[in-house]
Amino acid sequence: MSANQPIYIHLLLTAVIAAVLPIVLPSYVLATEILIFAMAAIGCNLLLGYTGLLSFGQALFFGAGAYAAGLLSIHYNPGLVPTILASILTGAVLAVVVGFFAIRRKGIYFVMLTLAFAQLGYYVAFLAEPITGGEDGLLDVVRPTFTIPFVTEFKFATDTSFYILTSIVFVLIFVAMQRLVDSPLGSVLKAIKQNEARAEAIGYQVKLYKIAVFAFSGAVTAVAGTFYATMLRFAPLSNIDIETSEVILFMCVLGGLGSLYGSVFGAIIFLVATDILADLWPRWMLLLGLLLIIVMLYLPGGLSEATQKAISKLRGSDIKKEGSHA
Amino acid sequence: ADDELTINVVASMSGAFAQFGEEAEKGARLAIETAGTAGGMKLKLNLIDTESNAGKAARKVKSKLGEEGPGLYLGSTLSSTALAVGAEIHSAGGFYINGSGADEITGKKCNASMFRWSAPTYGAVNASLRPVLDAHPEIKSAYTVTPQYVFGEAMLSNTKAVLEERGLTLAGNSYHSLKDKEFSGIIAQAQAANPDLLVLLNFSSQAAASIQQAINFGLKDRMKILLVWSSGLDTMQSLGAEVSEGIYFGAQYWHEEEAPANLELVKLTKDKLGEAPTYPMAHYYQMTKLIIDAANELGTGDPAKIKAHISGKSYEGITGTESVSAENNQVEKNFYLLLGKAEGDKADEYDFADVVAKAKYFQSAADTGCKLN
Amino acid sequence: MSLYYFQILNGIGLGMIYFLMGVGLTIIFGMMNFVNFAHGVLYTLGAYFCFQFITMTDNFWVGLLVTPFAVGAFAYLLERVLIRKLYKLDHAVQILITIGVMLVIREAILIIWGTVPKPVSTPDLLKGVMVFGDFVYPQYRLFIVAATSLIAVALWYLLEKTKFGIQVRAGSENPKMVSLLGINTERLFAITFVLGVALAGIAGALLTPIRGADAFAGLEALGIAFVVVVIGGMGSFTGALIGGLIVGLVQSFTAIIWPEGANVMIYSVMAAIILLRPNGLFGRA
């Protein structure tokens, strides 16, 4: 679906998704949350789906974006664009630092390092209560405004206008990241995922590439965090906890690794399903656990691959795959 | 529909605080089912699961407000959730009452839409520590164990004030972090300080873990122990009588209270659920009932009218006479000091403790830093 | 006895508990190359089983002894139904699926035993305390140190000195080749998994008199277990022991100077150790 399509196709498709969501969902707020987590899942997919790096610390970037935007808007209220830029910078810098240390190790040690950094971030944010609000979270976050000098000022005060703003940013980020994965950089990332030793041997400085993709992932995830905090006007400490990392990871895998559209669908399905399940049964996480097991076991390519297969089956197209059962 | 009145109940049904949510829902449901209607409208309960996550809670409440406009909301024992949810509801013009530990709700972050049923840390500390000190004049020094966040700090400063006023020394204090469950290092510190009283200022599962470990270390024989912010019955149930015997517990509610409204509640829970009311159950019941009564008296469920009606109101509640301060929307009610009793002395399976004292301690709105808007 | 000595003693006591949490994980992970994020909740299950047996028989020792077998039996079922399908899969997939398992078991615990944590009292035999100068130390914690030491010795022998240990390690790398040597790999892995989980169950059972049975305690246990294993080196038995002791001592000493920073310290120590020693202190390359 996404292999090297021209850019306007992606623009169109994501715009359609953003337009349809609030129509089919009961509230703009849920739709906003979906787009926000879609961005976070995209950030996660860059690492896991394209580069093969399983980061268990995405919540750190998400939380950092939320705090950065929250603190900036509370203390200086510099407006929309500077706030987003600041959070991109925060996320990227933090991710570079985490990446710099974490990529020195591979496999499960890498996973544990990302987790350790996120946990550190969590407890630091908890202890830095005068700045972050600690356990109570950062309250009274101000929604940044967008001013066109002498013409008008957008306040994004209503749920609808804030959704529109989120959609615009979502579409831009999606298209940019789709571009990235189709770019020469993206091709190197895929090569690293496949065979890191060979990528280094043919002349790619793998470490640098990994740090670069961390920076992109951190930046995108931080933007998601920023929108989360400005949506709620509140930056909870739970943004940085393990569960948030898990949720982001789950959305990413549910949708399908190596497909940005997959991440978007992962976010939609996860959030809608959890909302419905939580209303039905307090022990809904049992069902969530089962879903996780089933998806991972029987749809390892996630929903995007499953739908693609279903579509090609419907079309009756006989894609020849010669005994490829590896 | 016009002939329906929805009461939105915010509770942690899933996640780490599920034990509160489950009881809380029972309480709210009991009140609603018993009343059936209010102000001529059919009552409807809408349960909002916070998933024990303040962000989720805020988003779900925000969604609801977006879909249905300002409404009636109650619940949340967690400070962070209550604060975030309260801000959302206020900006949408709804009504909100909760039983959380955050003093800011009726203090610095107070607003006209937000009420608090639970006594503040000031009340909890004074109503529990003073009677303990009165009962044990031999106590000369105390050691505190404090969770390091806003709630814990508030508990600690109130404790210090009482100790200072009584001329007692604070032998030491250990902070601990969120989610810590291992207290042996801290208990060793407390041992070294050798105080006459150990004051635990944490709550929920951390409180249970720290008490259990203190008792393993034999501290019960060496000093008095007071858990200021216990959850009452369910704390004792999860500790067991053997552990809770001889320990002092502060509590917002105790089911053996003789107030008529409470007798009614106890009868209800016994008939309908076959158990005694716990604190989460009871206070959700009370908060729901407060709304129902207001709607009945007003004949409407309009949040603005309900706010105005409840503010400054005095009524017979489950802890006796309760009154709502018009200055900061704080419900002024009794806070209990309980003393755990031995397994053999229990009259029934819920009779874990005797009430040693009950009292109301409240600061003026000015002292809490609240300016209603 | 000065406070510092006492905190060393306490740190060792804690460390042995953490060793027990970590060692099951390290066996399963290091030997079978299987990442089990459900380890924490299986520890919790041990606590609940222990509570259940004690309630049924009114005897702590029965609970303590039966629990590992009950948890082991449960692990066997789990392995048959699900886990054996996962060995060949990616770590990422294993992590996500076992998170799913964790959620399912945790919620099932809440359904079965309710949301209120369950207390277990210390057995009468070990209710007392040992007095060290100004300090007292619970006899029960000393008992844990003794019991875990025994378990440690038995395990060490099993894993490092018997053919079983070699078989399991070889099986983790290339099960096909192991079966070509006439060894039943399915059984081998099942046994290892059951062993690792049973150890988590023992840890859970041993700790009930200190912590009670709390459905949400698993996540903390998992975190600690991972830190222990990562510090010590995946798959290293000695590593789990030293890792456990390091975490115990770090926690015990931060209690003196900066108790609220215990977690920050534990995770910092872990990050520092992995950065300095790539494979943990005792990890195989």
Next chain:
Amino acid sequence: MLELENVNALYGKSHILFDLSLKINEGELVTILGRNGAGKSTTLSTIVGLVPDVRGRITFDGKDLIGMPTHKIADMGICLIPEQRDIFQILTVEENLQLSEKEGGRWTIKDIYQLFPRLKERKTNGGGQLSGGEQQMLAIARALLNDPKLLLCDELSEGLAPVIVQEIVNTLKEIKQSGIPILLVEQNLRVCETLADRHYIVEQGKLFHEFTSEEFFTDEAIAIKEKFLSV
């Protein structure tokens, strides 16, 4: 001793072996020759139960092997030295050997060290650190320790120095003399010629020809070798 009758092997939908029949008698050394991808390795995998979908009949000492799990087949004494050697990287050389040693077997670790002194020198090394040739020696050693009744060897000489190949040929001779039958898959014709009693030539999963060692040098055989093995 081992007999395959009309064996068909499939990986999913791809059909690899077609009605293949062959047998190995007591004390015999038989080779399977064929181009890359002809199905030689698959034949061996089929025998030891590593191919999921097999039809036909495979018997060893009269017992039916199809459907039996690999470890049971191995336990009966059929020992495969796989193409990729499959040395346990995380075990030391010595542990690799210990793992395979069967009690009461014909070879002991000591014998092995005599046979391959190189392995003795590297015995505390991790299996993953051995050179390609050393790994091959270890693979053979492991098979011997496992006390085989029938040895299946897949491209033993691949990537080995000529001296080593020679040593291996000698070892195989010894093994054969001790009465253990061997089924050998080889690309190195010379090795086959020196050792084998009979040859099978496989092409695209079908058995094409069978020669005794005497017939192997007839004109007909040479023509066929040229056609199927391009020598």
Next chain:
Amino acid sequence: MHSPLLEIKNLTKRYGDFYANTDISFDVDAGTIHGVIGPNGAGKTTLFNCLAGTVPASSGNIIFDGKAIEGMGQYERPRLGIGRSFQVTSLFSDLSVEENLRLAGQALDTKKGFVFWHAVHNSPDETAQIDQVLERITLTAEKELLASALSHGQQRLLEVGMALMAKPKILLLDEPTSGMGIDDVPAMTNLLGALRKECTILLIEHNVGLVTKVCDTVTVMHGGKVLTSGTPAEISENEEVKTAYLGEEI
């Protein structure tokens, strides 16, 4: 007459106490095919690893094209003109043959891999180069296939092709024919013959026939040390080499 393109001086590689390479010194002249043979475990692959930077040398110098390169990272060396293939096939198996080659070519430009703002696009030059290499390694028809779908022999060829994409001055080939069918070996022999016009080749092989056929010089390694160097003819006569490596003809 020839100036050496690659000079190896006293190169030593230690793993713990074990010397995989001891004091290796020899030169490789530009424009030649230089064979490296030796028994298993002689340290041939290790030598390549040091030359390509896959592992750092413990001591000694490597001078390539007049520059000391022993301290450089592995990723820097392809850009100097050092291409290598692996003894054990190591491809991007889920990418197409063409993409494998393209990635190898792209790596030469340090900056290009960091371009994230436009889609992958081959210039006519790049396309031409890929096509040329495809033709050389006779995989033109398999261009679109995934690398994992190739036969073993084809994968070995692609290994070499990837090294070629870097337009190397020197090509390090580690047993390019290993695991190849008897019928594939001539293809490799032809390829090597054709390549000698363009670049210098350092070749590890156990296929002595091939070595004798294509190599100008042969270095024999044994036990981590250089035993001797010489022309193929000299080598096959050398008694020491016979006992250490060649053995008697089978």
